[in-house]
Amino acid sequence: MNGGGWRSFGARLFALALFYAAALVIGAALFVALMRSGLVSFSHILFYDGIYALAAGFLPxxxxxxxxxRIRAFGALSQMEEVSAALVSSSLLCAFFVLGPVTVDRSISIFMLSRFAAAEQGLTEREARDLFVSRYVDGWSQISRRLSEQERSGNLAHKGERWEITPQGRGVMxxxxxxxxxxxxxPRFVGKE
Structure with a gap:
C-alpha cells in the first residue's frame, strides 16, 4: 500500500471508529430513555427489563x-456496517448493564458498603451482620423479593407454603x-458445599 493508500485506510478507520462511538452514545441514550420511561418494564425484574429495553431500542x-x-465525515457506509455498529453498541451496553446497574441492584457487597459508608464510627462484624439481617433480609423483604422474581422468571413454583425448583430452575443451576x-x-453459592 502506498502513502495515499495508508492515509485513505487511516481516514476510513477513523470514520468507522467515530461512527461506532456515535452508535454507542445514541444506543445508550435510547437504552436509558426506555428504562426510565417504564415502557419495557414487563417483568419488574431489572435484568429482564434491561434486555427488553436493548431489544426494543435496536431498530430505532x-x-x-x-x-x-449521511454525514459526509463518515464516508460511504453500508447497511451491514449500520447493523454491525448497532450490534456492537447493544453488546457493550448489555455488558455494562449487567456489570453495573444489575450488580448494584443485586449485590450484598454494595449493601454492606453502604452501611459502612453511613456509619461514622465504623461497624463491628457483629453489627454488620445484624444490620444485614434486620435491614436487608427482614426490613426490605429481600427473600420475598427473590422468591417472587424466581417464580416470575420460571425457576421456582409456589405450592402451598413451599417453593419448588422447576425444570428450568434446575437448568439454571x-x-x-x-x-x-x-x-x-x-462452589457453595451453587450448592456444591
Whole structure:
C-alpha cells in the first residue's frame, strides 16, 4: 500500500471508529430513555427489563444510524456496517448493564458498603451482620423479593407454603455450577458445599 493508500485506510478507520462511538452514545441514550420511561418494564425484574429495553431500542438505533451515516465525515457506509455498529453498541451496553446497574441492584457487597459508608464510627462484624439481617433480609423483604422474581422468571413454583425448583430452575443451576467450575468461583453459592 502506498502513502495515499495508508492515509485513505487511516481516514476510513477513523470514520468507522467515530461512527461506532456515535452508535454507542445514541444506543445508550435510547437504552436509558426506555428504562426510565417504564415502557419495557414487563417483568419488574431489572435484568429482564434491561434486555427488553436493548431489544426494543435496536431498530430505532439502526434507524438513527441510517440517518447519521449521511454525514459526509463518515464516508460511504453500508447497511451491514449500520447493523454491525448497532450490534456492537447493544453488546457493550448489555455488558455494562449487567456489570453495573444489575450488580448494584443485586449485590450484598454494595449493601454492606453502604452501611459502612453511613456509619461514622465504623461497624463491628457483629453489627454488620445484624444490620444485614434486620435491614436487608427482614426490613426490605429481600427473600420475598427473590422468591417472587424466581417464580416470575420460571425457576421456582409456589405450592402451598413451599417453593419448588422447576425444570428450568434446575437448568439454571446446572449452568451456574458449570460456570462456577470453569471460573473457580465459590462452589457453595451453587450448592456444591
Amino acid at each position: 438505533l439502526v434507524f438513527c444510524l441510517n440517518r447519521l451515516k 446446572k449452568t451456574s455450577q458449570g460456570l462456577a467450575a470453569i471460573f473457580a468461583t465459590d
